Amino acid sequence: MGRDIDEALQLREFSVSDLPAVYNLACSTLSERYDPNLFTTISSSWPEGFIVADSPWGIKAFLLGVMTSQIHSRVLMLAVAPETRRRGIGTMLMGRYLEESRRKGARVLTLEVRKGNHAAMEFYKRFNFEPVDVIEGYYNDGEDAYQMQLFI
Numbered sequence: 001m002g003r004d005i006d007e008a009l010q011l012r013e014f015s016v017s018d019l020p021a022v023y024n025l026a027c028s029t030l031s032e033r034y035d036p037n038l039f040t041t042i043s044s045s046w047p048e049g050f051i052v053a054d055s056p057w058g059i060k061a062f063l064l065g066v067m068t069s070q071i072h073s074r075v076l077m078l079a080v081a082p083e084t085r086r087r088g089i090g091t092m093l094m095g096r097y098l099e100e101s102r103r104k105g106a107r108v109l110t111l112e113v114r115k116g117n118h119a120a121m122e123f124y125k126r127f128n129f130e131p132v133d134v135i136e137g138y139y140n141d142g143e144d145a146y147q148m149q150l151f152i
Contacts, residue, residue, distance in 0.1 A: 009089065011096050014043045014050035014062065021059040022052065029079040031114075032140055042066055042076070048100040049073070053080075053089050060084045063093040065101070073097075073106035094127055102152055109152060112138060112145040124148050 014022065023036050043050040046067050053061035061080040068074050075097065080090050101109055112135065113120045121131075129148040138145035 008055045008057075009060070009092075010054050011051055011092060012054060013047050014039070014052050014064075016040055018052055018054075018059055022062050025059060025062065025079050025081060026077060029081065030077060034077075039064065046104070048104070049097065051093055051096050051100075053093060061089045061093055063097050065097055067101075067104055067106065070105055071107040073101035073104070073109045075109065075111035078111075090123060091126075098127070098152060107152060109150045111148050113148060114139060115144045115146055121146065121148075 019036060019039055022039055023034075026034060026039075039050075042064060046065075049065040049067065051063050052059050061084065062077070063075065064077040065073055065075045078090060078093065080093075098109070109129070110132075111124065111129065113124060115134070127150060129150045131146040132149045133147040135145045135147055137143075
């Protein structure tokens with residue numbers, strides 16, 4: 001796979017046929033467990049906010065977001081397969097999501113990140129997200145989350 005994946009990668013909207021791959025990626029990279037129906041339900045409300053990174057080797061990353069009001073967009077999940085991390089795929093997904101959010105009229109983006117996930121915190125800070133609050137016990141295992149915010 002190696003470098004070839006970078007050239008073969010395509011960002012596109014989620015399709016219902018992607019559900020098994022997206023669900024498996026979520027389960028293998030994120031510590032929370034989600035009902036598979038959540039993915040299709042959320043994607044139907046704003047399809048442009050559910051972006052997958054597809055390749056000949058399958059879906060290697062995804063970003064799922066929602067519009068919670070006319071001016072507020074929220075990233076719910078961002079997952080990248082371990083073998084493709086640190087290759088710019090998350091950056092491409094976030095860039096596309098920011099574009100789609102602006103196009104939809106969003107002025108504020110928010111997300112939650114585990115307090116202990118320093119790599120993710122640094123990633124979001126590169127996009128100028130700032131921590132604005134701590135949500136105690138946010139995750140199922142009791143870990144706190146930082147709520148982060150970006151004005152666009």
